[in-house]
Amino acid sequence: MQTYQKFFHQLLLMYRPFENRLNVHLAEHQLYRAQWTILYYLANNGTATLVELSHYMSVEKPTVTRTMTRLEELGYVEHVVGKDKREKRMQLSAAGQKIYQDIRVTIDQFEQEILEGITEKEQINAIRIMGIIRDNITNKG
Template identity: 65%
Template sequence: MVIHINYSRKFFHQLLMLYRPFEKRLNTELAKHELHRAQWTIIYYLENINPATLVELSNYQGVEKPTITRTVSQLEERGIVEKVPGKDKREKRMQLTEAGKQFYQEVRKTVDAYEEEILMGISEEELKTAIRMMDDIRKSIIQSGDGEVGTNKN
């Protein structure tokens, strides 16, 4: 199926125009908890998906491992995350501490209120469609090799 180029351009333009104001306002909301988006994304992942290695977190966020290491260290210093043993002695996995789980719930209320506010008037069906579509586009980017982080293709 070929998508008319004008709709494709408009779609991606709108995506870019949405991202920056969303992230700016999200960071304003997260600042109430002395957080920024990259930290929140790690906390979210650890609470909702799995304890993870730094490599898994860097792949999830699409950033290099040193960036994740710094961000995780900040969360560790605050007592939000902790290292736990992995499958073998060399593997270290990160997970939320008990205080981190409580902190997640506090921040979740702030983020939920923000998300509810900006999605007012959009139906659940429209959201499901948008979620599916964004996931399909993300998978297409990754399959084309453009979405991989920290890999050397040469």
């Protein structure tokens, strides 16, 4: 088996267990990964349109709309006026900021646990490599 084949095989074997365990931790807060991804994006980028979020998450806009509707029902996100009044921008509400901080503690512990034995330098290199692969997928697909 070629190295690149082993690489992608390991990636596929890692993805599902990671997402399953992440969802277990998020379930403690009555959320799922897609909802967490939006909370994460808004916490780190301020506001976003549904289109921006759909591009970030690499999913269709209706998928983001459903997830955003649920987050809105929970009181975690709210509308904010954009430059263009037709533009529908969203941001974390006060409750959303609080739940993000609460969940962040849980996720930080989980992520540190599963990265045990991997140096920061190795993590930085892996982040760089994953970024290049993602760019290759999105720019050549």
